[in-house]
Amino acid sequence: MATQADLTPSETNHPALSGALPEAEITALHALQAKGDYAAAAAGANRLLAAHPANRELLLIEAHSLRMIQQTDAALAVLERFAAHHPNYSQMFLERGLCHVARRDAPAAISDLHTAVAINPALVMGWRMLDGLYRMTGDQRSAELAGRHVAHLASIPPPIVHAKVLFSDGEIDAAEALIRQVLVQTGDHPEAMRLLAQIGHMRNVLDDAEALYEGVLALVPDHDEARHEYVQVLIARHKFPQAREALEPLLRRDPRAHAHRIQAATIKVGLGDFASVIPEYRAMIAEITGNAPEMRIRRADLNLWLGHALKTEARTAEAIDAYLAATADRPNFGDAWWSLANLKTYRFSAGSIAVMQAQLDAATTAEVDRIHIAFALGKALEDAGDYEASWAAYARGNAMHRASNGYIPEVFETNTREQKRVCAPAFFAAREGWGLDDPSPVFVLGLPRSGSTLIEQILASHSMVEGTQELPDIQRIVHELQGRELNFDQPLYPGSLQDLDAEAVRAFGAQYIADTMPNRMLGRPYFIDKMPNNFRHVGLIHLILPNAKIIDARREPMACCFSNLKQLFAQGQEFTYGIEDIARYYKTYVELMDHWDAVLPGRVLRVQHEDVVDDLEGSVRRILDYCGLPFEDACIEFHKTKRSVRTPSSEQVRQPIFRDGLDQWKKFEPWLAPLREALGPQLAPQ
Secondary structure (H helix, E strand, O other), X not given: OOOHHHOXXXXXXXXXXOOOOOHHHHHHHHHHHHOOOHHHHHHHHHHHHOOOOOOHHHHHHHHHHHHHOOOHHHHHHHHHHHHHHOOOOHHHHHHHHHHHHHOOOHHHHHHHHHHHHHHOOOOHHHHHHHHHHHHHOOXXXXXXXXXHHHHHHHOOOHHHHHHXXXXXXXXXXXXXXXXXXXXXXXXXXXXXXXXXXXXXHHOOOHHHHHHHHHHHHHHOOOOHHHHHHHHHHHHHOOXXXXXXXXXXXXXXXXXXXXXXXXXXHHHHHHOOOOOOHHHHHHHHHHHOOOOOHHHHHHHHHHHHHHHHHHHHOOOHHHHHHHHHHXXXXXXXXXXXXXXXXXXXXXXXXXXXXXXXXXXXXXXXXXXXXXXXXXXXXXXXXXXXOOHHHHHHHHHHXXXXXXXXXXXXXXXXXXXXXXXXXXXXXXXXXXXXXXXXXXXXXXXXEEOOOOOHHHHHHHHHOOOOEEEEEOXXXXXXXXXXXXXXXXXXXXXXXXXXXXXXXXHHHHHHHHHHHHHHHHHOOOOOOEEEEOOHHXXXXXXXXXXXXXXXXXXXXXXXXHHHHHHHHOOOOOOOOHHHOOHHHHHHHHHHHHHHHHHHHHHOOOOEEEEEHHHHHHOHHHHHHHHHHHHOOOOOHHHOOHHHOOOOOOOOOOXXXXXXXXXXXXXXXXXXXXXXXXXXXXXXXXXOOO
């Protein structure tokens, strides 16, 4: 049985996540434990828990102390309350596993201890106990793995292990402060650098994370875990060719490992190669046998990714089968339910709707799954004609997402004011003739759900134009220009554009062309960048690529805003999860586009979605004329073009044009009065 002395400070001393207590109270309880007066420590923690029932440190102190005085059943009762408040806390699983050890229940102990180290791989005690339990039960292979973890952690300086425990248990600020202190005091240590890289990845400081991982691998080239994480960062930065190169050593050493094969497939998808990943996903699914919970989760994930690839390749029936297989393995898998809804053409059965309704309110459903299910249920009920219940589901999904996404509307509004201040007529006149003379990019921008995918499909049906995807490369340049120290009240960008000379401006244009080249698979003279948020950066685009074409895809405000409100985006677009937010954003978007029209007259072609629906051929000819392209009939018959389409409109642009979606919002008009009011009479007249 483990004692308090067996547990390192890194495994016992954690700030509480809720129910703040004076430090002196916690210190006094730990002092009682250190003296061996566990009964007093348990009683003291129990007394304080009356006022702070969710305080995880008090819960841990009480449970541990009760176990140490051999009141194991009472300790398990405390841990049951603990699990209700903090179901994913590694220390709770560790303590529960130790209780099962005390009860000589090896299977239960192994289960909880395995969960503890899966959440927090730096728990030395967890691995040590597993080593002994696996040997006792005859599982030599697992015992050897646990022993290797014990040896590895023993080789790392204790402060780094402490920081790793903090990080894995969500104490990110404390972990970062400690690991930076370690690096200052001891210099480069690969595990310290790796942890700081992990923190950087979590905080989305990807350039720092990339540099740190490169440093780790320079010190320890065969550090496979660090290499795997490095590849993930490169994927997150859309550096797919570099990620492919970095992954090669892992694939050579273990070509059958699913983790490496999944990364390889993700890289292929990032480079637009969907066809080749389909058999690979299917092969991995076939290799997963049995119905243990972890097997079902892995199989569900693979079926989800398989469905995405099939959908992009227009193999819709097969995609549906894959998504349904994912929900069969995981009935609360929100992403799979939403992926079915996001096909836009799929209709849910009454049975599926019942399952989603049950899982939406199930205690075991994670919040992220709950959000996905709410949006999927909204679409299912909309298709069933129950608009009131549909709106309630959409509203619930939006409220849950908005509560956690941290969207700050003032950031975009400040940027808009700065764009208008900096990108004035005199600014562009002084830089006439700057930039890279390359006419190949065609930017299709605007708000999401505004008809941009239709414009992209029309253009990509032309023999001289290649459709790619929503490319991140303009945003990457913006990140360089705005620097690492973000000041939302006084942003460095776009003011930093004024500091660039002609050579730097041309270099950014060349960087954009070079960085987008891996996405151009067909060798056509023109390509489309359909990142909608590029409308914020028309001034930058004009400056670095003066011969690029820029198309503003616009849609009637009520229809556009409603379509965004019922769309759950894979990432970003945080302004779409509230009526006030989307209306405010739409108005600022119009304000900024009006500015670009004023300072760069004729530079941007505005294409109204409703005009394309009403007069397809006339709109197509107008778009092609603007792009300097000859008319081709294929652009009228865009739905026959075979290509990968990743956006939510993928199924719609594979059909002839239709008017059904134009007035869809009117079915929800009883609940959209606040949207009309927020948009104002100029954009949404009565």
